[in-house]
Amino acid sequence: MNRQSKMIIVGGGFGGLCAAQALKSAPVEVTLIDRRNYHLFQPLLYQIATGSLSPGEIAAPLRSVLSRQENTRVLMGEVQDIDPVSKRVLLADGASLEYDSLIVAAGSQSFYYGHESWREWAPSLKSVEEATTIRHKILYAFEAAERISDPAKRPAWLTFVIVGAGPTGVELAGAIAEIARQTLKHDFRSIHPEEAQIILMDGAPRVLPPFPEDLAEKAARSLGKLGVQVKTGLMVKDIDKEGLTIQNHDGINRLEARTVIWAGGVTVFGVGKDSREAYECGDRQNRSN
Ligand SMILES: Cc1cc2nc3c(=O)[nH]c(=O)nc-3n(C[C@H](O)[C@H](O)[C@H](O)COP(=O)(O)OP(=O)(O)OC[C@H]3O[C@@H](n4cnc5c(N)ncnc54)[C@H](O)[C@@H]3O)c2cc1C
Structure with a gap:
């Protein structure tokens, strides 16, 4: 029997969630990994910051959003690195997950132009x-x-x-x-x-x-x-x-x-940057082999 192809999606924001939902009927095993177990509707964050909404009103648990999608599981975890050569996603707690295809939708983070303090x-x-x-x-x-x-x-x-x-x-x-x-x-x-x-x-x-x-x-x-x-x-x-x-x-x-x-x-989040570098490195390695 053929093994189902494994698809990993990093990030359950707009991009990752949309990709997971689009794969609902595809013949793949989808694993969506996010460091948080909820999808955050960022456009309403400023209303949390100004007190007109509470956090629960703009966050939806990823598990329940995807609960009816049988080919998809949700894992909470911090992706630390991606090894494109062995095709593994490495988590901060030391676990690693194998993939056949990968989508990185880890979003962005604020940038202080080098002034982290x-x-x-x-x-x-x-x-x-x-x-x-x-x-x-x-x-x-x-x-x-x-x-x-x-x-x-x-x-x-x-x-x-x-x-x-x-x-x-x-x-x-x-x-x-x-x-x-x-x-x-x-x-x-x-x-x-x-x-x-x-x-x-x-x-x-x-x-x-x-x-x-x-x-x-x-x-x-x-x-x-x-x-x-x-x-x-x-x-x-x-x-x-x-x-x-x-x-x-x-x-x-x-x-x-x-x-x-x-x-x-x-x-971009570190994982996006690192994985791009990793891909470039993997790509170079593959080409030189
Ligand atoms: C205050 C604010 C207001 C905005 N208003 C609007 C608006 O009005 N209209 C509009 O079109 N856009 C708006 N945006 C922009 C919009 O929210 C973003 O474009 C959108 O969220 C990007 O989606 P994404 O899936 O790429 O990333 P995100 O939504 O940021 O999702 C990334 C996900 O990846 C996860 N993640 C990141 N790194 C890791 C890791 N290492 N391991 C595991 N998980 C990880 C995060 O937890 C997150 O869930 C706004 C953004 C902000 C901050």
Whole structure:
């Protein structure tokens, strides 16, 4: 009897899940591996970060999504490496799985342009954990500002900076402005949340760089109406516990801000990078053999 062909899919995000579902009737044994046992609907992450949804509302267990698909099993595990020569996927816990064909759909992760230390002070918005960290930072900033006795120290707590004016940064800035101007407007006694500064910054000359110019202008106008200050054409030089150091046409400036959120860039997950390198290496090896 012929052995069923083994297909491994790494990642149960949009790409991996879609690939698994497309293989429903194919004569293959599909194994979908993800480090999390749920599919995360990332476009709604900023609503977790701003408290209007809870994590369970944007996460669906991969097992139940695929439970009726008999040729597919789901494994929770962290893929650490791929060996294209022996055709094995290597997991962080030491296990390894054999495949005939492989799909890597491991998504992306935030990229700090080599400044990994910024991650601690400026979380990004790629996972439920990061979204809840951001939610805590935003709400805690208002609480801290309310309790501070020296009014001169309040502005730094009431300054929210989002670095990166792509779609995530734009959405996040708008949502924080709505929280400050509407949701929390009547809830504090020592501070006026609606006076919070929400600053969206980018090195590019305008918001939403990959989008058509008229849409970017419209987005910038909407942000302005919400009270978001858009600062473009500047470079972040450093981020620390107290705020940011920025370079613009005036030179180097300091901005005190206790809440900084990174929406500045993404890169592929290590496994994608390594496997591409591994494939290139395997390919070279195969060609030279
Ligand atoms: C805040 C935010 C808002 C967005 N809004 C929109 C929008 O409005 N419209 C739109 O079209 N797109 C939007 N996107 C982009 C969209 O979510 C992504 O393009 C999409 O999720 C990419 O799908 P993917 O399957 O490639 O990766 P992902 O959805 O990231 O899935 C990758 C999966 O691989 C798993 N994984 C990664 N590495 C490993 C490993 N080593 N081992 C095991 N598992 C691993 C992860 O756990 C994850 O489940 C948004 C993204 C974000 C972050």
